[in-house]
Structures are given as structure tokens and as C-alpha cells.
Amino acid sequence: MPVTVALHAFQQVPDVRVVRPDTGWHGWFADSALPLLDAGVRHHHLHNPFGLHNVPGRDRLMHLDQFELSYCDPTLRWLADPVALARAVADVHRVRGTVRAYVGSPLVVAQSPQAEYLPRCSPGGKFLSARIRLLAALGLCRRVGSGCTCWNRAVGFHLAPLVQAGVDAIGFDSSPDFHPGDCMDRLVRFLLNRGIEVMIEPWPRRGRAYPPVDWIVRELHYQRIVLAPHRDEAPRAEVTGRIYRIVPAETPDGLDELRRINDLRTHHHVDPFETVDDVLAAVIDDGDVPLVRAAQLAAGVA
Numbered sequence: 001m002p003v004t005v006a007l008h009a010f011q012q013v014p015d016v017r018v019v020r021p022d023t024g025w026h027g028w029f030a031d032s033a034l035p036l037l038d039a040g041v042r043h044h045h046l047h048n049p050f051g052l053h054n055v056p057g058r059d060r061l062m063h064l065d066q067f068e069l070s071y072c073d074p075t076l077r078w079l080a081d082p083v084a085l086a087r088a089v090a091d092v093h094r095v096r097g098t099v100r101a102y103v104g105s106p107l108v109v110a111q112s113p114q115a116e117y118l119p120r121c122s123p124g125g126k127f128l129s130a131r132i133r134l135l136a137a138l139g140l141c142r143r144v145g146s147g148c149t150c151w152n153r154a155v156g157f158h159l160a161p162l163v164q165a166g167v168d169a170i171g172f173d174s175s176p177d178f179h180p181g182d183c184m185d186r187l188v189r190f191l192l193n194r195g196i197e198v199m200i201e202p203w204p205r206r207g208r209a210y211p212p213v214d215w216i217v218r219e220l221h222y223q224r225i226v227l228a229p230h231r232d233e234a235p236r237a238e239v240t241g242r243i244y245r246i247v248p249a250e251t252p253d254g255l256d257e258l259r260r261i262n263d264l265r266t267h268h269h270v271d272p273f274e275t276v277d278d279v280l281a282a283v284i285d286d287g288d289v290p291l292v293r294a295a296q297l298a299a300g301v302a
Helices: 026-036 068-072 083-092 127-139 149-165 183-193 219-227 252-267 277-284 294-301
Strands: 005-010 044-045 098-103 171-173 195-200 214-218 245-246 289-295
Touching: 005 026, 005 294, 026 044, 026 083, 026 294, 068 149, 083 098, 083 149, 098 149, 098 195, 127 149, 149 171, 149 183, 183 195, 214 219, 219 245, 219 252, 252 277, 277 289, 289 294
Parallel strands: 005 044, 005 289, 044 098, 098 171, 171 195, 195 214, 214 245, 245 289
Antiparallel strands: none
């Protein structure tokens, strides 16, 4: 039977809510994770653990370099604290739990990385950026290491706080469009070889060969894919790996998502769900892994 994963969804900075400036990452473990772990919820998912950022010129709030973005803001250093994060992950592991983390897509970074993705504040960032600029000036970013040398250094730097913290899995927003042997494929295989599970949002492309990754998708998107798939989306029967489905929250936004799900199902002559619990039951019946908001799980065990 699939296990339920507690989804700790971070909001836009500075009001991230999941981690508070007065208690930091230890507070997250003690106040949010530990009560659920004691109740038997072993698996925890940090959805954008360094917060959502509204960056001018970018069309999404989820960023690969979210640690750097928070570290560069002196008022958010309590959030971008790699030592405290590592301790919190170790605390979860100590009671036999797991920690997953989800960040923006590496695919937005070019082989010769754009200046906006070069680190400038966090430790070691300026030195790394100077090396990448030198390699780019010499025309080596695209000619050395299968064209991935500079990309690997920039992307690896932004993922380092999670890798060094010992998270069990890393998920990437909007990242299915990669191919065997390219930079993203090499990154995924590097993480897998380190024993880190990789989750890709939202769904595999039809006929595309992937490493052994798992998939993470909002329930509304999942329903649309199985009821009205696009030509380039793989049929459900051909998907390998786990499918993590984010169950709507029992909040006004979540209930609006449930309404939209039911509108879609009704349009395709499928019985609607009556409640969020019905969605959860369907995810489990399908053999997929439900991601349920930690607050909902906490309310259920209180």
C-alpha cells in the first residue's frame, strides 16, 4: 500500500510560514515534522524549502537558485542556513524518517550560464562565478566536458545545500524535457548514483528514454493528463517509476482545485469526487503516492 508523504509547502518570502525566523529549521523539526513522525508519518517533502521568490524577468516563483536568493537577503539568512537544515534532516533520519526537497528547474540555465544564475553572495559563490566567467570568455563552456562543465558548476552549486544536508530525494519543477546524454540527464544520473531519488514534475514525454526517475504532479494536472492527454505526453500505462500526486488542500484554494477537477471529470463522463478524502482514496487505489499537506495530516492526528 502506498505511504502518505507530508507536504510542507513554503510560501513566498519572507512569509514562508513553514520555517519561522524565531525557531528556524530546528523549530520546523520540533513543531511540524516530529509530531507527524511520532504519529507514523515517516516521509516529509519540503516544497521549495528556501521560499518562493518573485524575481523580475522570470515567469515562475519556483527557482533553482532559491537558496542563493534567500542568502543574499540578510533578513532571510535564518532560512538559508545550510548547517541548520542539515541538522533538521539528520533529526528526521534519527527517528527513521525521510526528507524530500523540491526546487526550480535546472533547464532554465544555459550551457554558458546566464549572469543571473551565477552566485554572488553565498560562501564560495564569487570565486565560482569568476571561474565560470573566465571559461565562458575563453569559449570553453560549450567545448569542454560535453558542453556541461560550466552548467554543472552553476547548477551543482545551487543544489549543494540540499545534497550536503543529506536529503533523500530532490524534485525539479517543470523539467521533463531532457534527453539521454545531455546536461540534465547527467545531473540526474549523478544524483541517482549518490543514492538520491529524483522526482521530475510533471509527466514524462511520449517515447522519451529517461533514467530511473519518479514523477510528481498536481492532481488537477494528473486528471487532465489521463482524461485528455496531449500528443507528447506518455500514456499512463507506459510511465515507469513512482507517481507522486499532490492532493488538493482542504482550504479555499484547494476546494477550488477540487471543483476544477470535478468539472474536468464530469466533462469526460467520469464520476466526480465528493470530497478531498475521495481524491486521496483514488490516489491510493491507483497505487500512487499521495502528497498531503502537513497541516491536514496534523489535524487528523491531533
